[in-house]
Amino acid sequence: xxxxxxxxxxxxxxxxxxxxxxxxxxxxxxxxxxxxxxxxxxxxxxxxxxxxxxxxxxxxxxxxxxxxxxxxxxxxxxxxxxxxxxxxxxxxxxxxxxxxxxxxxxxxxxxxxxxxxxxxxxxxxxxxxxxxxxxxxxxxxxxxxxxxxxxxxxxxxxxxxxxxxxxxxxxxxxxxxxxxxxxxxxxxxxxxxxxxxxxxxxxxxxxxxxxxxxxxxxxxxxxxxxxxxxxxxxxxxxxxxxxxxxxxxxxxxxxxxxxxxxxxxxxx
Amino acid sequence: xxxxxxxxxxxxxxxxxxxxxxxxxxxxxxxxxxxxxxxxxxxxxxxxxxxxxxxxxxxxxxxxxxxxxxxxxxxxxxxxxxxxxxxxxxxxxxxxxxxxxxxxxxxxxxxxxxxxxxxxxxxxxxxxxxxxxxxxxxxxxxxx
Numbered sequence: 001x002x003x004x005x006x007x008x009x010x011x012x013x014x015x016x017x018x019x020x021x022x023x024x025x026x027x028x029x030x031x032x033x034x035x036x037x038x039x040x041x042x043x044x045x046x047x048x049x050x051x052x053x054x055x056x057x058x059x060x061x062x063x064x065x066x067x068x069x070x071x072x073x074x075x076x077x078x079x080x081x082x083x084x085x086x087x088x089x090x091x092x093x094x095x096x097x098x099x100x101x102x103x104x105x106x107x108x109x110x111x112x113x114x115x116x117x118x119x120x121x122x123x124x125x126x127x128x129x130x131x132x133x134x135x136x137x138x139x140x141x142x143x144x145x146x147x148x149x150x151x152x153x154x155x156x157x158x159x160x161x162x163x164x165x166x167x168x169x170x171x172x173x174x175x176x177x178x179x180x181x182x183x184x185x186x187x188x189x190x191x192x193x194x195x196x197x198x199x200x201x202x203x204x205x206x207x208x209x210x211x212x213x214x215x216x217x218x219x220x221x222x223x224x225x226x227x228x229x230x231x232x233x234x235x236x237x238x239x240x241x242x243x244x245x246x247x248x249x250x251x252x253x254x255x256x257x258x259x260x261x262x263x264x265x266x267x268x
Numbered sequence: 269x270x271x272x273x274x275x276x277x278x279x280x281x282x283x284x285x286x287x288x289x290x291x292x293x294x295x296x297x298x299x300x301x302x303x304x305x306x307x308x309x310x311x312x313x314x315x316x317x318x319x320x321x322x323x324x325x326x327x328x329x330x331x332x333x334x335x336x337x338x339x340x341x342x343x344x345x346x347x348x349x350x351x352x353x354x355x356x357x358x359x360x361x362x363x364x365x366x367x368x369x370x371x372x373x374x375x376x377x378x379x380x381x382x383x384x385x386x387x388x389x390x391x392x393x394x395x396x397x398x399x400x401x402x403x404x405x406x407x408x409x410x411x412x
Binding site (some may be wrong): 081087249250259261267 | 294295296297308313316317318320336337338369370371373375376377389
């Protein structure tokens, strides 16, 4: 013989309420993360593709770059393919000939579509940054070595010479020794080989990485020039069409494209 | 339109603009004009930055002029629609809706395409599909 046990309505409500509250709490509990672990595959989600939200970026109204006269003259000799200064016939963007983009341009992430990811690999004595475009990598030494004297006759490198250290939960990278043939971004901002760059990385939650940068280059800029805040989202090692795409800038393909398509189209 | 759909639409619009701006496309072609170009394929180049098509086009006097045609979608975007490097072959007859070059030279940016009388899928955007959605967890409205 079965017996029906009556459950008081109040108790039922209490139990249901407790379960719901636990579910909400679980859903709202942030994923645990180690703020000193920046490793992973990151994709930019902040929209600005330039170094700063200067007017030509179309992404803000930061003041124009603090050019010196020499900096402005160098800027005027760079003809981008983007923005209000875009010049179809004179364009001389290094990207258009598959030349290295360098740092910080690689960190601005060149285009919005599928090739804006990059990966950080942390090793005991250095951090590696791997960039999809060009399949390029960069080394940031974390073994305590000092930055070379920027006034010394450094052997210029596309990505500079970089050392990194933790300041609290912020990973600070200082770099010198850059090759002055690269641009800061797609809008044609120049730098000299005496540029110093500081990058400040901060993992703000399990899936978010933020970066701000400061260029110090007194020959071209009257004061240190700060970037906007770049935001990247962790994609893990997910593989799908977007992430499995293999993108090289192949010089012979780029030359053929320019010779047969882009140059005649622009009247160059 | 709810806020989520509006956000997605805005992102697609913004991202498509980014694709069009790649390598200065928007300053090279008359993006507000479309012409029709008909001819026979000589070569299909399925490579970055944008696939290219080279087509022999006969003018009204029967002279053959080689046209260069730029695809706006990347190979990856086209692959997602089923394309591969043999999707167009030498000898195929093509009819193209095309944005003409600003220089007036026989070069254009592809807007629509039929291959041997069959319409080819280039995606939803102007000349191609909108790029893939941002990664999971991306906050589309996140701005500087």
